[in-house]
Amino acid sequence: MLPSTLNRFVLLVIVLLSVLMTIKYYPGLENEPAYAGNTFQTIHADAFVGDPYRSPEQPLLKRPLQLSLFYIFPKLLGEIWLDDRFLVFVYIGLVIAGLVGIDRLAVLFGLRGIYERGFVLLFFAKDHQILSTKVLLAHHQDVNHSAFSLPVIVWLFYVTVARKSIWVVLAVSLLLTLVSIRAAFFPIVSCLLAIAFIGTRFERNFVIGLFCLGSIALAGVLVHQFGVPDIQRLELWDFIKTQEGDDANPFVADSIGYWWPRNILWIAIIGGAIAACRNMEIQYQRASVLLFSALGIWLIGGLYITFSPDIIKAPLLIGFAPTRATAWPQNLAYVILLARALRMLANTTELKQILLVAGGLGVLFVAGPGNLDLWIGLLGISTICVLGAYALYARTSPATLITGSSTKVMALTLATVIVIAYSVASLQMAPAWATLIRHGVYGNTTSAEWIGVAEYFRYETPQGTRILPYHCQDKPECRELIARRGLATRSGKAIIVPEVYGHDFMEPASWRRYFQQLALIENIAQEFKNGEPDRAAILTKQLLSCPDYVTVPAKIWNTASSKSTILSEQTRIRGHVILKQDCPE
16 A cells, blocks of 8 residues: 555544544533533623632632633633533544554554554543543544643644654643643653653753753742732642642542552553663664653652642642642553554564464553443453454464464454444443433433523523522432533623632632531532422522522422522523522622
């Protein structure tokens, strides 16, 4: 196959994979509470009047989660950015950009054939999360600047490993910083270290100078811009450490399971990739420095957050989230391991060695979250089916196929696995996509909960309206009534639910208020569930700002409406009851 034809075929595979991954993982706009409403406020600067946490009077520098180049797009494009049907194509583009970067890394590490490159791309269609971080290119919580930062990180690693000019590396680093300061810190440090260790004398000296200037600037920010008295500093450290949890510290337990087996597995993957880089080309050597720096970030970050003495505790450093920074070094390690394994298979016909390598790749493929037994079964069945079908087609034995076309067989097997898995996922996601087509909001998300309700508040209530929105966490039982800021995404009205990392997140008092307000909101929910709406309404007066409207599920309100003399029902929309009350001036 000619190089141009090969590249066009690979691009077709990338586009098809990106569409499939979008069908399975597309998250829609701003379903994470911390980001809800950022885009709306970017488009409409006067949104959220009366919001104690997201007031338009606050300067942009006081809204840390809106400090991103990403918000240029909604600013320029306007209302269409609120439509998930449009964002689908943006999301596909992000996944394509990331997968093209993965393919370029694969080529850089010596893979040239269609089946080799296809195998690597198919490998990245499955989630391989080991620590508490997202490693899949299409696995974001929503379309925000974190989603935009991931493909930029892939290309930053590529230009570093490919030994592009230091000015190219710095340009991509600047772009990443402008997209997400939080996501940029550790990848840029790792790439600069790789240039310093394996680069020209000028590059080494330049990087040393950058580190010196950066250290001075960081110290200035920590001491002056975000400096707080020691008593407050230690209290703030505890608040942020608790909030970030395993997203920052790899040495704590989380919902995935015990922390130490997963850390051992992660070390084994990174260590195996470092070993695979020995005595290899220069691109492997630079990649090994990136992987060594990842080990350093993992170890130093975990030790620092877990054991650091009080005198060196800097709360802001936790926010850079060392665990999150392990995601892309892990994926780089996968590319290296796959490249070395496939190159090894290309140079051997020994059945025992081929089976050993193929078995190791199978273990790597199934490692990750969710339904381990199903993935193992699917991989095994697909292998048998592909070998059988291919043996009949080629009129030869499976053993001959394995020794003569091992990479081809594995690529076809992986393609079979992905097609089956994504076909099932597509059927499961069909209702969510139907909701998207009808309403412009992707179903199976927090935003879909508020279809119709958001429009009511946006167009039927006056500026300055304040809302306390409750919805069921688990339907249809509605065992838990929760309030989140998701209604802000498309309503543009003040939401009386506390926000993490607000304008005053460096003040311990704001964190105390945050947890106190959360507890109060939970008490209000409990009163509604107990059938005491007036008690709930009285408690709302103790919130930081009294809500003019409260939304509750109809199932809750139907059993409590007769007891209320304070709350008046305004309307019902898609299972939500909108209640109004008079707030004191």
